[in-house]
Amino acid sequence: MLGKLAVRNTKRNLKDYLLxxxxxxxxxxxxxxxxxxxxxxxVVEFSSSMGAFKGVLTFVNVIIVFVVCFLINYTTRxxxxxxxxxxxxxxxxxxxxxxxxxxxxxxNILLGFSALVLSVPLGFLFSQFLSLVIVKMLVIPKVxxxxxxxxxxxxxxxxxLAIYVLVLLNLLRRIRKMTVHDFLYFDKQNEKKMFRSNKxxxxxxxxxxxxxxxxxxxxxxxxxxxxFGIQETLTYLIIAVIMLIISxxxxxxxxxxxxxxxxxKSKKIKYQKDNLFVTRTFASKARxxxxxxxxxSTLILLSLLCLNFSSINKGVYRTSIENxxxxxxHIYDSEQPFDNFDEYVxxxxxxxxxxxxxxxxxxxEPAHQIQDYYDVEFYKFDPVMKLSDxxxxxxxxxxxxxxxxxxxxYLVTRNQSLYKVKDNxxxxxxxxxxxxxxxxxxxxxxxxxxITNSGRFVVIVPDKYVQELAIYERHLxxxxxxxxxxxxxxxxxxxxxxxxxxxxxxxxxHDSYYRVSVRGAVIEEQNAMTAMLASTCLYLAxxxxxxxxxxLAVQSLSDSMKHKYRxxxxxxxxxxxxxxxxxxxKQLFVLFGVPVVYSVLSSFCMLASLNNxxxxxxxxxxxxxxxxxxxxxxFFFIYGIYWIAAYIGFKRxxxxxx
Amino acid sequence: xxxxxxxxxxxxxxxxxxxNITKAVDGICMYVxxxxxxxxxxxxxxxxxxxxxxxxxxxxxxxxxxxxNDQDITEMKEKDFADFRRENLGFIFQDFNLxxxxxxxxxxxxxxxxxxxxxxxxGKRVHVIADKLGIxxxxxxxxxxxxxxxxxxxxxxxALINEPKLILADEPTGALDSKSSRLLLEIMxxxxxxxxxxxxxxxxxxxxxxxxxxxxxxxxxxxxxxxxRGEKSRKDFFNEILDILTLLGGEVGNVR
Numbered sequence: 001m002l003g004k005l006a007v008r009n010t011k012r013n014l015k016d017y018l019l020x021x022x023x024x025x026x027x028x029x030x031x032x033x034x035x036x037x038x039x040x041x042x043v044v045e046f047s048s049s050m051g052a053f054k055g056v057l058t059f060v061n062v063i064i065v066f067v068v069c070f071l072i073n074y075t076t077r078x079x080x081x082x083x084x085x086x087x088x089x090x091x092x093x094x095x096x097x098x099x100x101x102x103x104x105x106x107x108n109i110l111l112g113f114s115a116l117v118l119s120v121p122l123g124f125l126f127s128q129f130l131s132l133v134i135v136k137m138l139v140i141p142k143v144x145x146x147x148x149x150x151x152x153x154x155x156x157x158x159x160x161l162a163i164y165v166l167v168l169l170n171l172l173r174r175i176r177k178m179t180v181h182d183f184l185y186f187d188k189q190n191e192k193k194m195f196r197s198n199k200x201x202x203x204x205x206x207x208x209x210x211x212x213x214x215x216x217x218x219x220x221x222x223x224x225x226x227x228f229g230i231q232e233t234l235t236y237l238i239i240a241v242i243m244l245i246i247s248x249x250x251x252x253x254x255x256x257x258x259x260x261x262x263x264x265k266s267k268k269i270k271y272q273k274d275n276l277f278v279t280r281t282f283a284s285k286a287r288x289x290x291x292x293x294x295x296x297s298t299l300i301l302l303s304l305l306c307l308n309f310s311s312i313n314k315g316v317y318r319t320s321i322e323n324x325x326x327x328x329x330h331i332y333d334s335e336q337p338f339d340n341f342d343e344y345v346x347x348x349x350x351x352x353x354x355x356x357x358x359x360x361x362x363x364x365e366p367a368h369q370i371q372d373y374y375d376v377e378f379y380k381f382d383p384v385m386k387l388s389d390x391x392x393x394x395x396x397x398x399x400x401x402x403x404x405x406x407x408x409x410y411l412v413t414r415n416q417s418l419y420k421v422k423d424n425x426x427x428x429x430x431x432x433x434x435x436x437x438x439x440x441x442x443x444x445x446x447x448x449x450x451i452t453n454s455g456r457f458v459v460i461v462p463d464k465y466v467q468e469l470a471i472y473e474r475h476l477x478x479x480x481x482x483x484x485x486x487x488x489x490x491x492x493x494x495x496x497x498x499x500x501x502x503x504x505x506x507x508x509x510h511d512s513y514y515r516v517s518v519r520g521a522v523i524e525e526q527n528a529m530t531a532m533l534a535s536t537c538l539y540l541a542x543x544x545x546x547x548x549x550x551x552l553a554v555q556s557l558s559d560s561m562k563h564k565y566r567x568x569x570x571x572x573x574x575x576x577x578x579x580x581x582x583x584x585x586k587q588l589f590v591l592f593g594v595p596v597v598y599s600v601l602s603s604f605c606m607l608a609s610l611n612n613x614x615x616x617x618x619x620x621x622x623x624x625x626x627x628x629x630x631x632x633x634x635f636f637f638i639y640g641i642y643w644i645a646a647y648i649g650f651k652r653x654x655x656x657x658x
Numbered sequence: 659x660x661x662x663x664x665x666x667x668x669x670x671x672x673x674x675x676x677x678n679i680t681k682a683v684d685g686i687c688m689y690v691x692x693x694x695x696x697x698x699x700x701x702x703x704x705x706x707x708x709x710x711x712x713x714x715x716x717x718x719x720x721x722x723x724x725x726x727n728d729q730d731i732t733e734m735k736e737k738d739f740a741d742f743r744r745e746n747l748g749f750i751f752q753d754f755n756l757x758x759x760x761x762x763x764x765x766x767x768x769x770x771x772x773x774x775x776x777x778x779x780x781g782k783r784v785h786v787i788a789d790k791l792g793i794x795x796x797x798x799x800x801x802x803x804x805x806x807x808x809x810x811x812x813x814x815x816x817a818l819i820n821e822p823k824l825i826l827a828d829e830p831t832g833a834l835d836s837k838s839s840r841l842l843l844e845i846m847x848x849x850x851x852x853x854x855x856x857x858x859x860x861x862x863x864x865x866x867x868x869x870x871x872x873x874x875x876x877x878x879x880x881x882x883x884x885x886x887r888g889e890k891s892r893k894d895f896f897n898e899i900l901d902i903l904t905l906l907g908g909e910v911g912n913v914r
Binding site for chain 1: 716749
């Protein structure tokens with residue numbers, strides 16, 4: 001009989017918690033889909049960066065498991081509280097607490113298990129879709145079929161088990177503490193006011209707001225070129241985020257109460273339209289779930305940050321390719337004797353029509369007057385390039401060439417390092433042999449990562465000044481008519497192995513493949529990485545947002561059942577349906593809106609600060625605003641679905657029989 | 659006469675601060691013999707439900723003893739409560755407390771199933787009792803498909819089927835219309851007479867109470883009066899109850 005009861009209860013719960021079930025099913029399927037893709041051999045072989053992606057995915061999965069755990073724990077507890085009277089009846093009939101606990105565990109496992117079973121085919125389907133997206137992004141002409149492997153399914157089962165063991169242990173602990181009286185009269189308990197004195201509440205609110213502002217200031221203070229690269233920055237950023245989260249909890253716990261007292265103080269607002277009803281309803285909700293509100297706001301913040309990170313990542317994609325491989329093939333050598341570049345050209349020539357070949361040398365200026373501001377501990381010289389070589393490089397990229405007078409030099413540096421030399425009076429004039437050279441201008445556009453291997457800048461001087469200088473590096477640039485592909489890099493690696501691989505005295509193999517860069521290969525890798533990162537961020541954001549939406553929707557749907565009489569009373573008092581539904585919409589709007597406000601504001605501040613660092617890679621200074629708007633749109637789209645579902649369910653419940 | 663329930667100096671206080679104690683039940687002594695149909699009456703807040711909750715092991719007592727069928731439940735351990743309730747008590751609530759995932763038949767049979775009775779026997783017993791209570795034709799329906807009166811008769815059948823030593827009813831007619839109330843009370847009175855079921859009912863409705871053989875009146879957690887129906891007609895008894903209630907409304911001093 002207990003088994004039958006469990007099955008029937010599960011069936012009934014299925015109806016009540018459909019939204020919750022859909023959410024956890026999709027969450028489980030996404031976990032499976034990503035694991036399947038990451039463990040698929042065909043996908044991993046695409047690009048060398050997939051290894052890193054696997055690491056990121058593991059980390060993301062840990063976060064997801066925590067979030068899903070929170071969601072399941074919350075809903076289970078919620079369902080349990082809602083049905084406490086039913087459990088009280090069981091106890092009165094003489095069913096032991098132990099058996100009731102067993103009943104509940106069976107029910108939950110039935111519910112969870114149905115989600116798990118459904119999520120396997122669904123996850124399998126998602127993984128095909130995901131592979132389709134990746135293939136599309138990589139412009140690969142074949143379709144990759146992701147096969148179902150049992151390690152991934154096993155991993156999902158393991159996550160499932162871990163989540164349910166935690167949730168059920170927590171539930172059993174609760175049941176053990178409750179008496180039959182607690183069960184029977186649970187719904188009659190008064191809500192507890194979190195703060196007895198208003199003074200204490202106001203102090204906590206003000207302190208939380210101050211803490212929040214302080215955390216954003218701290219975040220902002222680390223977000224500039226000067227400090228962003230430093231190791232301690234990460235620690236400071238983490239501290240800032242922790243401070244912000246504490247502040248979110250503090251504000252969430254107090255704001256509903258403050259809102260209420262402000263609204264109730266003003267008679268004009270209080271008695272206007274349905275303000276009184278909506279605020280009272282919301283406040284009664286918020287007082288009992290202030291901690292949950294904090295968690296929801298934190299999840300929303302994380303979700304928005306994920307979406308923004310995804311956009312920024314897509315935004316830097318083009319810059320990143322230009323910074324890594326602006327030319328079709330680039331090979332350099334910084335160890336003497338230098339490789340004979342003709343052999344490389346021959347290899348390329350076998351498959352490609354060569355358009356142009358440029359060879360240039362990097363000379364070393366021993367006084368290291370500019371390196372002093374960069375990495376003088378590694379390189380005791382300034383890397384120098386001839387003006388004529390530089391102009392050839394510019395011409396190949398369709399950039400305007402430059403001219404230098406005899407007493408002028410030109411500086412090419414990385415955008416991120418610009419602050420080191422910009423407005424620096426000491427380098428306005430440098431001593432070159434016996435001549436004084438004046439800085440004509442600084443350029444960042446023509447710089448790419450491998451322009452030299454000896455620092456993050458190059459000094460361009462008129463050709464005649466380099467004659468006395470030693471050559472530190474040789475570079476080969478090849479421009480092909482056809483677009484290159486990753487195959488060319490593999491071919492060069494294979495054919496030029498004698499030059500690129502050597503074995504030291506201990507017999508260990510070393511390679512210097514990093515000296516070869518092929519644009520086609522870089523684009524492919526970048527594509528894969530962008531696709532993977534963007535989809536992972538979306539995946540995380542989706543699950544975070546759905547968790548928040550589910551908690552709020554389940555809450556409001558259960559309220560609509562529990563407090564049906566409130567709406568019935570309104571109706572009896574003469575409120576017509578249009579006005580009543582408007583009140584409900586307003587109420588849901590407040591319930592869904594309040595946890596969002598703080599998160600949106602703080603994520604915007606964080607993004608604006610981050611823009612100080614990222615703007616150099618992005619198309620323009622203010623493009624981040626567009627990204628922010630896009631992220632908000634995606635967030636509100638998912639969130640809105642839950643809002644609409646909650647609204648429809650709410651209406652159905654208060655219109656329903658019984 | 660066999661004593662089913664014996665309460666000695668029962669006290670139930672709420673609140674812990676010295677100045678803020680609510681004496682819900684304040685030194686009650688009472689008994690219920692086998693086959694009795696006893697009502698406890700009193701205004702809201704007089705301690706009726708608290709007293710019933712203490713007897714039904716839902717609430718713990720502050721001091722005093724409650725002896726049900728020779729077992730002192732105030733000395734009993736919490737883990738033994740489930741067994742005790744299952745073997746000795748039947749419950750009827752104001753709001754029925756039926757399980758809405760089970761049919762009426764399944765609701766009635768639940769306690770037999772929990773007691774691990776012979777499955778073949780269960781069906782038979784359910785049908786017998788359901789026919790007696792006039793719900794034989796709705797057995798396969800779910801609680802939300804039947805009327806309030808039928809629901810309460812189902813709850814009544816559920817409480818009866820196990821042949822408990824004591825049936826505790828908390829405002830059983832509270833949610834029913836007058837016709838259903840009367841039907842239910844007649845049934846309760848009937849099972850009390852024919853099946854020798856012992857019933858302790860809490861009510862504030864004089865009409866309901868008039869079906870009982872004995873009535874205890876509670877005021878401020880103490881027993882204020884006790885009347886017996888004896889050979890009186892139900893109508894006379896009803897009038898007597900009304901008289902007492904009128905007194906209850908006034909000061910205690912006016913009565914003595």
